[in-house]
Amino acid sequence: MLKIKGIMLFLIITSTFNVYANDIDVYVNPGRDVVLPVTLDGFALNNQLINGQYFWAHERVGTSSEFARSQTINNITLNMVGTDSTFRLLFNGNGRIWNCDLGGNDLPQGFPAPNLSGISRWRYCGGETQRIGFHLRNNTQTLGNAWRVNFRTRVNRVRIVVPPNVTIQQVRFSINHRVQRNNAPRAINVGTPDRITVHIIQNTCTFGANNAAVDINVGDITPGIDGPRTPLDLDLTCISENNEVGTAVHVGSSNDENTMLATYRIEDNTPANVNDRAANVFLFRPNNLRINLGQVYDNIFELNNLEYQVIPSQINEFDPHDNTAAQFGVFTRSYNVRIDYF
Numbered sequence: 001m002l003k004i005k006g007i008m009l010f011l012i013i014t015s016t017f018n019v020y021a022n023d024i025d026v027y028v029n030p031g032r033d034v035v036l037p038v039t040l041d042g043f044a045l046n047n048q049l050i051n052g053q054y055f056w057a058h059e060r061v062g063t064s065s066e067f068a069r070s071q072t073i074n075n076i077t078l079n080m081v082g083t084d085s086t087f088r089l090l091f092n093g094n095g096r097i098w099n100c101d102l103g104g105n106d107l108p109q110g111f112p113a114p115n116l117s118g119i120s121r122w123r124y125c126g127g128e129t130q131r132i133g134f135h136l137r138n139n140t141q142t143l144g145n146a147w148r149v150n151f152r153t154r155v156n157r158v159r160i161v162v163p164p165n166v167t168i169q170q171v172r173f174s175i176n177h178r179v180q181r182n183n184a185p186r187a188i189n190v191g192t193p194d195r196i197t198v199h200i201i202q203n204t205c206t207f208g209a210n211n212a213a214v215d216i217n218v219g220d221i222t223p224g225i226d227g228p229r230t231p232l233d234l235d236l237t238c239i240s241e242n243n244e245v246g247t248a249v250h251v252g253s254s255n256d257e258n259t260m261l262a263t264y265r266i267e268d269n270t271p272a273n274v275n276d277r278a279a280n281v282f283l284f285r286p287n288n289l290r291i292n293l294g295q296v297y298d299n300i301f302e303l304n305n306l307e308y309q310v311i312p313s314q315i316n317e318f319d320p321h322d323n324t325a326a327q328f329g330v331f332t333r334s335y336n337v338r339i340d341y342f
Contacts, residue, residue: 023195030200031164035081035157040194042084042154043177050143052183056133057190059083059155060176066187067131073171075163076198080175082157087132088150142183153177160198172197229284229307282309 022041028034048055061080062071070079132153155175175194180187283291284307291297291306 022192023197025197025199026160027199027201028160028162030162030166033159033161035159038156038158038196040154040156040175040196041192042152042194043191044150044152045179045190046150048149048151048181049145050147050149050181051145052181053142054134054180054183055149056131056178056180056187057087057151057153058131058133058178058187059153060178061173066178071173073173074168075166076168076171076200077159077161078173078196078198079159079161080155080157081159082155083153084156085132085153086151087153089134090148090150091146155194158196162198162200166200168200170197170199229309231305231307283307284309 024038024040026036026038028036042059043057045057058067059080060066060068061078062068064071069081070077132151133149173196175196177190177193178187179190285291285297286305286307
């Protein structure tokens with residue numbers, strides 16, 4: 001009868017979301033290019049005196065330009081791709097909502113109230129951009145004290161691009177609220193910036209028992225007679241940097257961010273193996289398919305439901321380079337479960 005020591009299981013990790021205002025966190029896997037909905041405070045002002053030829057309000061990320069819509073920090077890029085904005089121009093307390101979707105076309109007749117007959121065009125209005133407001137053109141008219149504005153604008157979708165080889169764990173982006181009015185030479189910050197902290201999911205996964213003994217002395221271990229199928233409960237628990245993601249039972253492949261996306265493979269831990277007398281130990285998935293070492297599988301649910309089977313054989317029948325089974329003998333045989341996040 002073969003006398004076999006336990007198997008040491010090691011885990012190697014290669015790294016691989018509704019969010020809340022005003023300082024929010026999002027979690028993204030390495031190598032992803034995703035568009036995420038976000039709920040930010042944005043900013044709003046009411047009854048603002050114009051007293052000039054224009055009034056602009058916009059959101060800005062970074063400082064590369066006044067109307068910067070994207071910023072890259074440590075090779076991670078955030079781009080503002082959607083806004084939720086309303087703008088109302090009032091004359092003596094009466095006005096209409098500026099739809100922000102006219103794309104620079106002529107102003108509607110009589111819009112938004114009397115005393116604008118000399119205004120031919122407005123330049124740009126936000127809609128799906130981060131900029132709302134107006135600019136009088138082809139005239140010298142200045143809107144006086146009778147003209148005021150109410151508006152609200154906020155970013156509601158961002159695109160985040162994370163390279164696959166990123167090493168940093170998190171970056172913070174600030175979205176500043178900018179206003180230019182009363183013929184001021186430049187825009188100024190207004191209110192408190194919205195901040196988005198992008199966390200790069202770097203999970204640490206461990207087995208509930210690092211020393212998971214596989215008893216190959218189960219049943220008749222006569223060479224040529226296969227042993228019974230025996231459950232191997234790895235009790236895999238995964239935790240990201242400071243956000244518990246869950247156990248393998250609750251975590252699997254998904255197209256949604258903030259959910260671990262992973263494949264796994266079982267690798268022979270060659271330096272720890274000295275092939276004397278040995279028995280093959282095959283691992284099986286719940287669908288009765290045998291796992292081959294080094295092959296990639298994309299459902300980590302199965303790591304909690306693996307089974308193993310001992311196949312005793314004569315020592316001269318073993319191929320030390322066989323990647324279909326873990327081979328065990330009168331030594332401590334080990335293999336690695338490798339999780340790849342993406």
